[in-house]
Amino acid sequence: MKHFMNLVLIKNIYIGIPMAALICYLFLLFCFLNVAEKSSEVRDLKAILSALLSWTGGAVLMRLQISPGIQFWYHVSLMGLFTIPILIYGFLFHYLDIRGKDRFLDGCMAVTVSVVLLNVFTGCILPPPEVQIMANGGISYHYHAKTGIWLLAAAEIILLVYVTLLAHKKIGGQLEYRKKLGPLLIGTLLIMGGNILCVMPWSGDFPFDTLGGVGMAVCFVYIIYKQYLFSFSMRATTGAVYLIAVVVAFLPMIILEPNIDHVIGQTDSFTKQFITVFVVLQCLWMVLVMSYARKWLERILYQKKKHIVESLVEFQDMAASILNKKELYQKIRSTVSSAVPDSYARIFEKRDDHFVECTADGDRVLDIEEEARLRSFCGTGGIHKKPEIAVFKYDDKIYGFLYVELHRKNRLIYDEADCIRQIANSVSGALKNISAYEKVYQVSIHDELTGLYNRSYCSEFMKNLDIKEHPTGMIYLDMDNFKLYNDLYGEETGDQILRWSASQVQNLCSDKMSVFRVGSNEFLIIAEESRKEILLSFARLIQNTILEQKEDKPKVIQPITFSIGIAWDKNMAESARKLFRQARRAAFYAKGNGKNRIEIYEKSFEGQEQSREKGYEQVTPTIFALMAAVDAKDSFTFEHSENVSGYAMKLAAKMGLPKDDIQTAKVAGLLHDIGKIGIPESILKKKGKLTDEEYEVMKTHVENSIEMIHFLPNMNYVIPAVLSHHERYDGKGYPGGVKGMDIPLLGRILAVCDSFDAMVSRRAYKDALSVEYAIGELEKGKGTQFDPDVAEAFIELIEEDPSFQVKAS
Numbered sequence: 001m002k003h004f005m006n007l008v009l010i011k012n013i014y015i016g017i018p019m020a021a022l023i024c025y026l027f028l029l030f031c032f033l034n035v036a037e038k039s040s041e042v043r044d045l046k047a048i049l050s051a052l053l054s055w056t057g058g059a060v061l062m063r064l065q066i067s068p069g070i071q072f073w074y075h076v077s078l079m080g081l082f083t084i085p086i087l088i089y090g091f092l093f094h095y096l097d098i099r100g101k102d103r104f105l106d107g108c109m110a111v112t113v114s115v116v117l118l119n120v121f122t123g124c125i126l127p128p129p130e131v132q133i134m135a136n137g138g139i140s141y142h143y144h145a146k147t148g149i150w151l152l153a154a155a156e157i158i159l160l161v162y163v164t165l166l167a168h169k170k171i172g173g174q175l176e177y178r179k180k181l182g183p184l185l186i187g188t189l190l191i192m193g194g195n196i197l198c199v200m201p202w203s204g205d206f207p208f209d210t211l212g213g214v215g216m217a218v219c220f221v222y223i224i225y226k227q228y229l230f231s232f233s234m235r236a237t238t239g240a241v242y243l244i245a246v247v248v249a250f251l252p253m254i255i256l257e258p259n260i261d262h263v264i265g266q267t268d269s270f271t272k273q274f275i276t277v278f279v280v281l282q283c284l285w286m287v288l289v290m291s292y293a294r295k296w297l298e299r300i301l302y303q304k305k306k307h308i309v310e311s312l313v314e315f316q317d318m319a320a321s322i323l324n325k326k327e328l329y330q331k332i333r334s335t336v337s338s339a340v341p342d343s344y345a346r347i348f349e350k351r352d353d354h355f356v357e358c359t360a361d362g363d364r365v366l367d368i369e370e371e372a373r374l375r376s377f378c379g380t381g382g383i384h385k386k387p388e389i390a391v392f393k394y395d396d397k398i399y400g401f402l403y404v405e406l407h408r409k410n411r412l413i414y415d416e417a418d419c420i421r422q423i424a425n426s427v428s429g430a431l432k433n434i435s436a437y438e439k440v441y442q443v444s445i446h447d448e449l450t451g452l453y454n455r456s457y458c459s460e461f462m463k464n465l466d467i468k469e470h471p472t473g474m475i476y477l478d479m480d481n482f483k484l485y486n487d488l489y490g491e492e493t494g495d496q497i498l499r500w501s502a503s504q505v506q507n508l509c510s511d512k513m514s515v516f517r518v519g520s521n522e523f524l525i526i527a528e529e530s531r532k533e534i535l536l537s538f539a540r541l542i543q544n545t546i547l548e549q550k551e552d553k554p555k556v557i558q559p560i561t562f563s564i565g566i567a568w569d570k571n572m573a574e575s576a577r578k579l580f581r582q583a584r585r586a587a588f589y590a591k592g593n594g595k596n597r598i599e600i601y602e603k604s605f606e607g608q609e610q611s612r613e614k615g616y617e618q619v620t621p622t623i624f625a626l627m628a629a630v631d632a633k634d635s636f637t638f639e640h641s642e643n644v645s646g647y648a649m650k651l652a653a654k655m656g657l658p659k660d661d662i663q664t665a666k667v668a669g670l671l672h673d674i675g676k677i678g679i680p681e682s683i684l685k686k687k688g689k690l691t692d693e694e695y696e697v698m699k700t701h702v703e704n705s706i707e708m709i710h711f712l713p714n715m716n717y718v719i720p721a722v723l724s725h726h727e728r729y730d731g732k733g734y735p736g737g738v739k740g741m742d743i744p745l746l747g748r749i750l751a752v753c754d755s756f757d758a759m760v761s762r763r764a765y766k767d768a769l770s771v772e773y774a775i776g777e778l779e780k781g782k783g784t785q786f787d788p789d790v791a792e793a794f795i796e797l798i799e800e801d802p803s804f805q806v807k808a809s
Helices: 003-011 013-031 040-062 072-096 102-122 145-170 176-196 208-225 233-264 269-319 325-339 369-377 416-444 455-463 481-487 490-509 532-545 576-592 612-633 635-655 659-671 676-677 693-698 701-709 714-721 745-760 771-780 788-800 804-807
Strands: 131-134 139-142 341-350 353-357 363-367 389-394 397-406 471-479 513-519 522-527 562-567 598-600
Touching: 003 612, 013 040, 013 208, 072 102, 072 131, 072 145, 072 176, 102 145, 131 701, 131 788, 145 176, 176 208, 176 233, 269 325, 269 416, 325 341, 325 397, 325 416, 353 369, 369 701, 369 804, 389 562, 397 416, 455 513, 455 612, 455 804, 471 532, 481 490, 490 522, 490 532, 522 576, 532 598, 576 676, 635 659, 635 676, 635 745, 635 788, 659 701, 659 714, 659 745, 693 701, 693 788, 701 714, 714 745, 745 771, 745 788, 771 788
Parallel strands: 562 598
Antiparallel strands: 131 139, 341 353, 341 397, 353 363, 389 397, 471 522, 471 562, 513 522
């Protein structure tokens, strides 16, 4: 060791200075050895440092006269020296984003390499130095420059000026760039200046060239230390560790070299050098092999860790948006299987103070022995200690845990255990989200009043129901006379009836039945049953249960009953929606045929409609009972309704309308003012003109009529005509302000008939007007109050039919 230190630091300054520069460049290169950055600046920096190592390393080995000799290491050093400026210029161009110069630099590099190779064979630039032994035993080197070196130096100076101008133009007034890149250009000048001084005749023995290299190293360290171009803290640690490792690796060679004679005996200088070189190469080979082995191992471990991290990140991203436990648990199984090879994820959930295993095929209740063993394990705290177990916990409560069952001999590695823990943390948050979502979702799909599933969820349920694959039957329940309950007892009692009825139906239904509220007073049962007899038997059970007298049953005089429709045959319905319509239609027929009945939808229902004549006949007694009540309150209204009914029927026939429309016109004429039963007598029989307030009350008889018609089974078809008989052709009527052809035709017919009878009939507030006057008013009202075609047809009817004159008189 003493011999080596004397050689390096005392007897030969030519070795000491290059050695210092070499160590400095090794340190800098090691700083960037493990950098994962793929930027062109980092690649260029590594290339510059490699060239600097080639230059200083070649100089050191040349001065140590290591085989294969001075000339070989001299030319290695020269190659590094001449390529350094080109590589520095490349770094500047990339850092400053100066584009289009890559080919120029490649050309400069090719010329430089060619010149150095030419110098190897001819010595036309700078031949190897002359070795001289000094008086103290040291060695000095004297260079004899040729003309070519000055030409090359001039070319390098011109190139430096050119690059400097390009950089100056690019940087402009950006002082920050000058601050960062200035030291790099100074270092380049130091290298070039040092080497030029070294070949001067008057330079003596002082190593200006390597001193310039030390200056360049100082500039590099300054740039990195100031973090002008790169972060330094972590890289300095990396560089220091690698440098220490290299020094330790070469310690045996440093110790062996001065003591080699004692190891192998006296030998010549060449053999000593050969052995030394062999040891150095062996050390380098071992370092290289270990380096590649380490990188190979790191790559394997990195790929494994990367796979685990990617699986975990994917799971965490998806878990945040999963709102279904089954989907979440399936994702856990697939993620664990991917991240932990040869494993199986078992998921346990705590429910009502006992554990259930959630498998892919459904929940599995633990047997008594398993439950006891699991409770004992949890009680001892083992659930928190085992790396293969991770707890699902939120709001300070344990909701379950994940157990990773290994089907391999080796245990979990740290990254796998950490992945399991991270999965459990994500699951805990996801379960909390799912719990909150479930609460909101349940509120959104249930009816607030009855607690049954609501209509929107019914639509969603039927959309996902395949009646061809699963046996399905539907029972539609339509409460009879519900509006009567509201009118007689109030809406609060009506709500009580709905709640009670819903609870009775819900209590009768099994787990294979779902109950929905699909209308204001209508329920639907969807059963996993398609046998007609069973569905009918269940419908009868509902019917009888509703009729039973119970303590909690709302106290009303009228019995609570339902008209019930059943649909069951998948051969008559291609979808759940179609089956629903069939059940509803059957309930409609049950209501039309007397209420409190059960109808089963059959094929004969297809295309069948109840005759309007038959429907009218069924409710005729009710209609005339209502008209009698109106007559008792206002006899003019009763007579007026009969007249309008007759006029409308004749006018509809004259206009060539179908038989059903003629029947509708007749019934609508009878019912169009039935709502006046709810108008105070003081307004109905007032002899003077109505005030604005009284007129607004009078206008409500239209809505009243519609509400009362709703109580009459199978009479909804008259509603459009009754609703629109006070609309005007110009849109200034009521209640909807509809105009023109948007008014139903039968409504336009009633408007003409109603106005004509009002004019030619006597009222409490006026005498009857003549038919001629009424015809004149109809003429005036064409296109404003009346449909011109309908008014004209009625005028022709008056002129053709003498009975109009008689009625008017």
